[in-house]
Amino acid sequence: MKYIILLTFLACMISIICGFTIEVSYSEKLIGFGVLGLFLIVFPMFIYVSWKDKNFKDYMLTQENLDKMRDKQKNKKY
Template sequence: MKIFIYVLFTISLIFIISGYIIEDINSEKFIGGGTFLLFFIVIPLFLYYRWQNKKLKDFILDNEKLKKMKDNN
């Protein structure tokens, strides 16, 4: 999964950079396609990969954690 995300990220960057380098009518489609690939496919896959086995409760700040923070200071 990690390699797949890197490959898609590289492809999207190649599309975006080639869209800026190539002076053609369709260059805007390369930029748009690379941006679409990056923001709607690569980033959600990356977030899913990174948060796969994590508990959301560990990252939420609640009263217990606030008390622990106050006690430590």
């Protein structure tokens, strides 16, 4: 999955760079498709892969997690 993300990222970046450097009638479309590919394909896939095995409750501010943070601060010595 990481290789697919890298490949699509490179394809989008190449599309954007070609749109800026090559002067053809469809250069603005190359830039647009590259940006759309980044925001609609690459970023959601990257977020999915990054959060796939993580527990959402670990990142919520519940009373239990607040107590854990307070205990860590009390025990922390500088």
